[in-house]
Amino acid sequence: MENPGSSIISAFGAGSGVNFIQLADQLSDATFAFQRSSLETRNQGLEARISSASLLRNALTQLSSALGDRVRNGELSPRANVANPAVVDVTTTSGVVPRGSYSLEVSQLADSQLLISQPYASGDDLVGEGSLRIRFGEMAGASFTEDTGQDALDIAVDATDTVETLAAKISAASEGSLQAYVAQGTGGAQLVIKGSDGATNGFVIEATSTAPTPSATPGDLTYLAWQPTTDAGQLRQSAADALYTLDTVQYASNSNTVTGLPEGLSFDLKGTNVGAPTTISFSNDTSAITDVMNDFLVALNDLAALLAEEATPLGGALGNDPAARELRRDLARLTSEIVMPSAGPGEPSTLADLGLKTTREGRFELDTERLNETLAASPQAAAAMFTTGPFGLFATIDRLTRDNTTRSDPGSLSGSVLRYEAQVERNSEKLDRIAEQQENLRERLTRDLVAAERRISASQSTLSFLEQQIEAWNGSN
Missing domain, CATH: 3.30.70 (Alpha-Beta Plaits)
Structure with a gap:
């Protein structure tokens, strides 16, 4: 910004020859440069931490969500095998693992008038x-x-x-x-x-x-x-109820779609089989469990790699972040954590029993031999680990996710994001105050320096007049 008066004075060859407006800008900028640079550098670091913590939080949430979808869609539920499929379609409730077999005889289907x-x-x-x-x-x-x-x-x-x-x-x-x-x-x-x-x-x-x-x-x-x-x-x-017996117990339903049966079973009755009961049994799809474990392993390693990159002690944005350290500890003890506290003797109770193990470098691997042994020895207990109940694989990852992303917990990733955002906001407020102080200083310096320039210009005019008078006096002598 240039003072018009200073420019006019310079144009007529008067003044000090110094650009006092520019000098005021430079002095005010230099006065606050260190504080401003320090806060801006600090904010850049905080923004990097916010980004890293958000990446980890989102990766963890996506892992839990994807695993929940796989469990809830029923592909891991025991498969119902109906000896006479023309009688009934059977579905199971997510979170419940049916056991054994049932005898079903349908004497009448529900109908409408x-x-x-x-x-x-x-x-x-x-x-x-x-x-x-x-x-x-x-x-x-x-x-x-x-x-x-x-x-x-x-x-x-x-x-x-x-x-x-x-x-x-x-x-x-x-x-x-x-x-x-x-x-x-x-x-x-x-x-x-x-x-x-x-x-x-x-x-x-x-x-x-x-x-x-x-x-x-x-x-x-x-x-x-x-x-x-x-x-x-x-x-x-004529209107009629569905009439059927399940393990010889008589039932009636006003619909051919029947829910609320033992062990979470639901029926879609399709035909009658009077005098010829059909058998309903269940088998676990072990290949689906193996597929889920392999997909889970990939996602888990992606999360571990991201954590290692963002939270490395040397150069990582979250190298000193307590939430990142806590997530690393949670992942380290994941394979040995008891996820099925009610498991019987010899039944799988940890993710290690499903073949999940950690390497010395902190990555995860799948011991397929151990997984196959568990599926062969305890197929029903293994299937029970893949439900939406309070225990099992999904419940464990869901709990881990909530513990590490809860906004109200200052030790979680969400807590870190909120803390860093608050620091950025405070630093931004300081930068605003510095900008205001710098502008006030620039205006004050401008006024003082322009006033000084005017005084110098007046002094130079007086000196020039005196010099002319002296020369005139010397000439007359």
């Missing part, structure tokens, strides 16, 4: 003004017992309603519990109403017509009324 109305000439035919009331319950021959736990449907029918519009009203009013549509078959247009699976989801239709003399013919709403006592072939399928 299917009601077909008497025919109309067209779906555009008017059905008649009035109201429909549909009540839900259980049929037993010609009798009907209402299920008071289900609200009845009351549907207002306008004089302009057709078979088509009434079907839409029924579906909408039931919110999915009933499916209604018009079928245009060889016998004409018929209203088809299908309920939900389960014996208590049967239904009757009560119609109230506004006609002075209801005729129960097309165009009068009572034509659509239905009761089991007056059925004339409209009922094509």
Whole structure:
């Protein structure tokens, strides 16, 4: 920044010849240069630590997340073997390892009530003004017992309603519990109403017509009324529960999808097998466990390599970071940590039992021979280590991740990131104050030096005048 007055003075050959504005800038900059450089260098180091700690934290989180996905997707769960696969599909609950075998006999599948109305000439035919009331319950021959736990449907029918519009009203009013549509078959247009699976989801239709003399013919709403006592072939399928026995214990379900069974089993019933029970047994997919261990080994070594690079004592951004040291200790004791405290004698209880071991250089290796021995001797116990329960491989890595990334723990990686960020913020505030102090000093120096320049310029003018007078005096003599 150049002072205009100083430039004018210099242009006319006056002044000291010194650029006082530039001098003020240089003096103020030099005064605070060391403090500013020191803080900027410190912030660069802190930013590097933040980056390194964040990299380690993210790598650890990604390892835990990827392992959790592998465990939760069911590929490591015991495989269900059904002797007669036409009867049932079996799934298991993540975190539960079924054992042994089961006998299943299905005598009846769950079904829904299917009601077909008497025919109309067209779906555009008017059905008649009035109201429909549909009540839900259980049929037993010609009798009907209402299920008071289900609200009845009351549907207002306008004089302009057709078979088509009434079907839409029924579906909408039931919110999915009933499916209604018009079928245009060889016998004409018929209203088809299908309920939900389960014996208590049967239904009757009560119609109230506004006609002075209801005729129960097309165009009068009572034509659509239905009761089991007056059925004339409209009922094509009755609502029913699924009935089956599991190890001879009788069960009933209002759906063919059955959950909440022993040992976390779920059934999708597909067919009946009366008098011919089928067997359900389980086997562990040892190859899937081996695949997961190999993938886990690669990811674990990637994490260990990153930790070694970022936290090396000489030159590493996190060489003196306590969280990095704690993570190194956690990884060092990972193979020997008890991850299955309830394991029985001879059953695997550590990751070393799954073949995981560490080298002298701090890397991980997989002892496939030991892994195969464990899978052969204790296949079920080994499979139990690959669940989402409170113990096992995933629980161990998840706990390690949470311990090393919890923001509230100052000794974790997240705690280090927060601490370094706070230091960067404090240093940035100091830099702002230094910039303000430097600007104040520059302005003060500029004022003082420009004032000095003016005084020097005035002195030079006086000296020049005196010199001229002296020369004039000397000339006259």
